[in-house]
Amino acid sequence: MTRTLLILSFLALSLAGNAQEPAASAKPPAAAPQPGLESYGTAATSIEADLRAALDELAALRQSIAEQKPPVAMETERIASDLREKRRQADLARTSREAAEAEAGKWEKDLKVWRDEKLYIESLLGDFRRTAETNEITPAKGAPEQAGKDPLWVGTNLLERLGLNRGILVEPGGAVAPDGVLTPGRFAEAGPVRFFLSDDGGLSGIVGDGPDLRPKVVHAAANPEALKSLVAGEKASMEFDPTLGLAVELEKTEESLIEHTKAGGFWIYPILILALVALLAALVKWFQLAKIKEVSATSVQRVITAMNQGEIGKARTEAEQMRHPARGILEQGIAFVKENPGASRDDLEESLYERYLEAAPPLQRGLPLIAIAAATAPLLGLLGTVTGMMETFRLITVFGSGDARQLASGISEALITTEYGLVVAIPALILHALLSRKVQGVKSSMEMTSLAFLNGIKNHEPA
DSSP: OHHHHHHHHHHHHHHHHHHTHHHHHHSOOOSSOOHHHHHHHHHHHHHHHHHHHHHHHHHHHHHHHHHHHHHHHHHHHHHHHHHHHHHHHHHHHHHHHHHHHHHHHHHHHHHHHHHHHHHHHHHHHHHHHHHHHHTTOOOOTTSOTTGGGOHHHHHHHHHHHHHHTTTOEEEEEEEEOTTSOEEEEEEEEETTEEEEEETTSSOEEEEEEOTTSOEEEEEEOSOHHHHHHHHTTOOOOOOOOTTTTHHHHHHHHOOOHHHHHHTTOTTHHHHHHHHHHHHHHHHHHHHHHHTOOOOOHHHHHHHHHHHHTTOHHHHHHHHHTOOSTHHHHHHHHHHHHHHOTTOOHHHHHHHHHHHHHHHHHHHHTTHHHHHHHHHHHHHHHHHHHHHHHHHHHHHHHHHOSOOHHHHHHHHHHHTHHHHHHHHHHHHHHHHHHHHHHHHHHHHHHHHHHHHHHHHHOGGGOOO
16 A cells, blocks of 8 residues: 555656656756655655565564464364363263163152052951951960961961861851851861851851951852861862852842843933834834835836826726825826816926925824934933932042942943933934935835826927
């Protein structure tokens, strides 16, 4: 930039000197030196010196920067390498922490499962101990005081007694008879199977656990004499229930159809009324449609031929032989042609259509009742279930939910209405579909017969 200014200044001075040359040529040359040229030379020398100094300073600065650049680059690379290493270590630490947390969660779940298993086993051992106490299994003389309260000791003692009795454990005790009376006697146990024989011999059979964990006779023995021999330690052939009384209890829960229906409550009766209405309507409609015989094209053609030949009586006779609603349409057409021989085709068509409209409603009669039963029965069943569940929850609020069997019984009774609602709705829906299809077929035959009669009469052909 400085050099450019110097050049411009030099050009300006040169032009000024050239402009003054004519005037100078007229005058004689002066002897004294020009002060402008001296100033210009001094300024140029000063500027050159400043420029050289600036360039030297710039070169020195660049040399300093070049000398300092490698250490700075090395330091930057070292810092970046340290940063990458720290990030890698942070990722490893985070991964290790997540793995440790997952492992700790797994250990907590395993610990919870083990605790639940421990509680379950302790509960089983407690039930086993209470059963042993009920059956009067007590420790022998000289045994520690806590022996009878230890379930493991009770199990060990039973195993020892089973070994001494060759697999059959005979011990005194009491069992609850079917009438609820606790009867003293003796038990004969072989694994999970237990038999009971009262002291007087009047009660014998397979024993199961009652609601209060007391032994209960659930099935009378088929051979009491064999049971006596077994209790006496002799060989005997015994019959027993492999379900340990569950089959007997299941048999007690079976109920007749009337009992099952009564258990549904109030809403079961509207459902049964709908079922009866739908059944009667379906039977009536079925018999009505069964009387209808299919219209053959030949019989219709005979009626048309007789009409074209002017034999009105013969046409009526042929029409009366039909067992179909189309018979009324043909009779209407015959009567109209006889009474209005010069009527137009449109008038004949309107007359036949009026007869068709009169014959259609009787065919549809009864089908809406079946449709209503098919749509309403499931809703009534759902309503009965909702009210039954509300009653069950009300009883839970009052008496609690201690006995799950009573809750299951109440819920099953509430679901009976839904069961009956579906039992009524599904057949009603199928019957409605079948009967509607049959009615539609009859109406189609009526339309075809009307059209055939309209097109077959010569005197009423369109112009």
